[in-house]
Amino acid sequence: MPSKSLPMFPQAAKAALDNSQLRRNLGKATTTIRTKRASVVSELPDWEDLRAAGSAIKAHVMRHLDEYLLQLEAAVQRAGGQVHWARDAAEANRIITGIVRGTGADHVVKVKSLTTDEIHLNKALAAAGIRAIETDLAELIIQLAGETSSHILVPAIHKNRSEIRDLFRRTIAKGEDLTDNPQQLAAAARRYLREQFLSAQVAVSGANFAIAETGTICVVESEGNGRMCLTLPQTLITVMGIEKVLPTFQDFAVFLQLLPRSSTGERMNPYTSLWTGVTPGDGPQTFHLVLLDNGRTNVLADEVGRQALHCIRCSACLNICPVYSRTGGHAYGSVYPGPIGAILTPQLVGVKQAKTLPYASTLCGACYEVCPVKINIPEVLLHLRGEVTRGTSPLNPEALAMRELAHIFANPKRYEQAQGLARHGQGLFMHGGVIDHLPGMLGSWTTARDLAPVPRQSFRDWWRERQKGDQV
Amino acid sequence: MRVALFITCFNDTLFPNVGIATTHLLERLGHTVDFPEAQTCCGQMHFNTGYQRETIPLVRHFVEVFGTAEAIVAPSASCVGMVRDLYSKAAALSADTALVEAVDQLIPRVYELSEFLVKRLGVTDVGAYYPHRVTYHPTCHSLRVLHLGDAPLQLLRAVKGIELVELPNARECCGFGGTFAIKNVDTSLAMLSDKMRCVLDTNAEVLCSADTSCLLHIGGGLHRQRAGVATMHLAEILANTESEAA
Numbered sequence A: 001m002p003s004k005s006l007p008m009f010p011q012a013a014k015a016a017l018d019n020s021q022l023r024r025n026l027g028k029a030t031t032t033i034r035t036k037r038a039s040v041v042s043e044l045p046d047w048e049d050l051r052a053a054g055s056a057i058k059a060h061v062m063r064h065l066d067e068y069l070l071q072l073e074a075a076v077q078r079a080g081g082q083v084h085w086a087r088d089a090a091e092a093n094r095i096i097t098g099i100v101r102g103t104g105a106d107h108v109v110k111v112k113s114l115t116t117d118e119i120h121l122n123k124a125l126a127a128a129g130i131r132a133i134e135t136d137l138a139e140l141i142i143q144l145a146g147e148t149s150s151h152i153l154v155p156a157i158h159k160n161r162s163e164i165r166d167l168f169r170r171t172i173a174k175g176e177d178l179t180d181n182p183q184q185l186a187a188a189a190r191r192y193l194r195e196q197f198l199s200a201q202v203a204v205s206g207a208n209f210a211i212a213e214t215g216t217i218c219v220v221e222s223e224g225n226g227r228m229c230l231t232l233p234q235t236l237i238t239v240m241g242i243e244k245v246l247p248t249f250q251d252f253a254v255f256l257q258l259l260p261r262s263s264t265g266e267r268m269n270p271y272t273s274l275w276t277g278v279t280p281g282d283g284p285q286t287f288h289l290v291l292l293d294n295g296r297t298n299v300l301a302d303e304v305g306r307q308a309l310h311c312i313r314c315s316a317c318l319n320i321c322p323v324y325s326r327t328g329g330h331a332y333g334s335v336y337p338g339p340i341g342a343i344l345t346p347q348l349v350g351v352k353q354a355k356t357l358p359y360a361s362t363l364c365g366a367c368y369e370v371c372p373v374k375i376n377i378p379e380v381l382l383h384l385r386g387e388v389t390r391g392t393s394p395l396n397p398e399a400l401a402m403r404e405l406a407h408i409f410a411n412p413k414r415y416e417q418a419q420g421l422a423r424h425g426q427g428l429f430m431h432g433g434v435i436d437h438l439p440g441m442l443g444s445w446t447t448a449r450d451l452a453p454v455p456r457q458s459f460r461d462w463w464r465e466r467q468k469g470d471q472v
Numbered sequence B: 001m002r003v004a005l006f007i008t009c010f011n012d013t014l015f016p017n018v019g020i021a022t023t024h025l026l027e028r029l030g031h032t033v034d035f036p037e038a039q040t041c042c043g044q045m046h047f048n049t050g051y052q053r054e055t056i057p058l059v060r061h062f063v064e065v066f067g068t069a070e071a072i073v074a075p076s077a078s079c080v081g082m083v084r085d086l087y088s089k090a091a092a093l094s095a096d097t098a099l100v101e102a103v104d105q106l107i108p109r110v111y112e113l114s115e116f117l118v119k120r121l122g123v124t125d126v127g128a129y130y131p132h133r134v135t136y137h138p139t140c141h142s143l144r145v146l147h148l149g150d151a152p153l154q155l156l157r158a159v160k161g162i163e164l165v166e167l168p169n170a171r172e173c174c175g176f177g178g179t180f181a182i183k184n185v186d187t188s189l190a191m192l193s194d195k196m197r198c199v200l201d202t203n204a205e206v207l208c209s210a211d212t213s214c215l216l217h218i219g220g221g222l223h224r225q226r227a228g229v230a231t232m233h234l235a236e237i238l239a240n241t242e243s244e245a246a
Helices: A009-017 A020-042 A047-063 A065-078 A089-103 A114-118 A121-127 A135-144 A160-171 A182-200 A223-231 A248-265 A296-300 A304-311 A315-320 A338-349 A365-368 A377-390 A397-409 A412-429 A440-447 A459-467 B009-014 B018-030 B044-049 B054-068 B079-096 B097-109 B113-120 B140-145 B151-157 B186-200 B212-224 B234-239
Strands: A084-085 A106-108 A130-134 A202-205 A210-211 A217-221 A237-239 A273-277 A286-292 B004-006 B032-034 B071-074 B110-112 B135-137 B164-165 B205-210 B230-233
Touching: A009 A106, A009 B186, A020 A248, A020 A315, A020 A397, A047 A065, A047 A248, A047 A304, A047 A459, A047 B018, A065 A084, A065 A286, A084 A089, A089 A202, A089 A237, A089 A286, A106 A182, A106 A210, A106 A223, A114 A121, A114 A296, A130 A135, A135 A160, A135 A182, A182 A223, A202 A223, A202 A459, A202 B234, A210 A248, A217 A223, A217 A248, A273 B032, A296 A304, A296 A338, A304 A338, A304 A377, A315 A338, A315 A365, A315 B054, A338 A365, A338 A377, A365 A377, A365 B140, A377 B044, A377 B135, A397 A412, A397 A440, A397 B044, A397 B054, A412 B009, A440 B212, B004 B018, B009 B018, B018 B230, B018 B234, B044 B054, B054 B079, B054 B097, B071 B097, B071 B113, B079 B110, B079 B140, B097 B110, B110 B113, B110 B234, B113 B151, B113 B234, B135 B151, B135 B186, B151 B234, B186 B212, B205 B212, B205 B234, B212 B230, B230 B234
Parallel strands: A084 A286, A106 A130, A106 A202, A202 A237, A237 A286, B004 B032, B004 B071, B071 B110, B135 B164, B135 B205, B205 B230
Antiparallel strands: A210 A217, A217 A273
16 A cells, blocks of 8 residues: 555545435445345344354454464465465565566456555556456456446446446447446456456456465355456466464354355355365466565554454445445545445554544444454544544644643533633624534534524533522 | 432533433432532543543543442433443553542443433333424434443333334434534535435424434534424433423
8 A cells, every 4th residue: 555645534525425426326235235234144143153253263363373374374385386475565566576477478367356456466567567457347347447446345336337338338348339238238248358267377366265274265256257267377376465364164164154144245155266275287277375464464563453454354334334335435545445444544554644534434333233253443443543643733723622621621610611601602603593603613513504502501500500499 | 219410511511401301300200319510521522533541531530520329320322332431441541540440330330311211220101291293313322332222212102192203214323423523524414414314204393312412413404404303302302291391
């Protein structure tokens, strides 16, 4: 990820909120997936036990990450694979570019992978003269459009089918008589992709899980295009964040129950591909595993924040989030949007570079409730907000106001004086008995919300009068 | 029972009627209400905005004010949520073991009003009368921090004369979120407009909730649109009887 500052969330969100097509698509898609998820989750009487198990396994892995990674490396090597360690995005891109160059290939086919987006692999490959072809339909659409993903699971959620028809006519289906019929669009993409699968010598994938005891890597998907990439080319390169390792196949069974239900709202996803190193005469004959840090060990060092590494990228928190389901992913300025992005991105790129993200939440807690591995997202948001304010100048107007208020509230006398001041000062902003226009930072409140004036008598005034026997 | 009223600074200043209603209601049910006058603010706004160290003196003050009270009751799910969910974290930040212990001892005695009535006292019919069409918005803190479940609805269902209508998509946040409503005003308003649409779809006269902070936001939006829907805290409805208005 770049170390420069990300766009400010409130401004980016404002632009997205004005896009009626986006609002409609997002609202519809997130509601549909959310409902499906709730229905398949309610089928499992032991769902809460599964969540607890998932959370416990991840916490255990994080405590022993060094051991499991070494175990994974040894197992992959035993099975005929090669393992590379990448400290950051640049190192990972160098390794991958080097491997592709070594094969002589001028293009690669890609399985949908957030990790490769995180390191901007396609750009690095392009700079080396290698074309990366996304094969997940939605990823292909946004690649052809020159855009970035707006949802972890459904990256092209912001586009409608007529936009996709026009895009295909300009790119992969030039001169074809295409309507916006989804079947026709899918067929056009299939024709294009089949050619790519059959001609590619190299595939690049991410990984959902890696099992340390056997060296087995797992990718789950819906379309089968990933399976094509994982089986047809001679060389397979998998880039995986170091947090994705699991100790055993038994642990894996827990996550295979948690992920599809949380993610697509399915009992089981259509394609689950597992491979262990290389198998002579079957599938890729060369396998490279690139283990990526890129800020993860820093996250691991933070006792509260490290739970963000438990994430299995299901996107349940995005779909339930009242903020995300209105703004969409682009407002978050990162590969990882939504509630999980709001806690993961600032930790990966540094809180200073993403200081509006921990505030991109009402702390409603819906994300925590649905998270299959029980990441306490509100807790981490608050933790990161603390980091933001500690890094802010003490002369910042908000910091000054907050510290002054804390000083006032710590003393009953000062508190009551402030109450009186508010009561007397409000006359300036009242029109017809209502406050409809406030100055400065508070002006945001009155852009669309009236405010009833502070009543003449506070509760404590009433109480005192009553104690005196004046009132019942 | 002797109940110490934790009014919250928000209700004390902006919604005194909620405190008056809570007092009348508890007294009507035979309890003695104390109001420790030295109480100020629980520090929620500070803690949630990231000024966590600044809340430590407020936590200390709260513990001093409410120290030995048998039951501390507040007509606010979010302020009780602050105490229950975050006071131990604030105390831990202070590295003052006496404060940590005092907070641990205090937390089990702090209740949100409907929680106190339904879960602690086992009361659902408080003898209230309120002949209006009402819809109830369960706030995020009452749902997902305090896990009040349907305690407030049990109380409302027992109110005589009330016409209680279900709020569509009730569990979704209204967009208030404390300083979120200011920092992320556009997103807050997008959420508010959907919440208002759901409220208006019910044709209710009154929107009820366990948090006046969320009501300030939703009610402020409804008033700006001249929607003609009143907002009312749960305590105000429950305090109302056939012989006396709250």
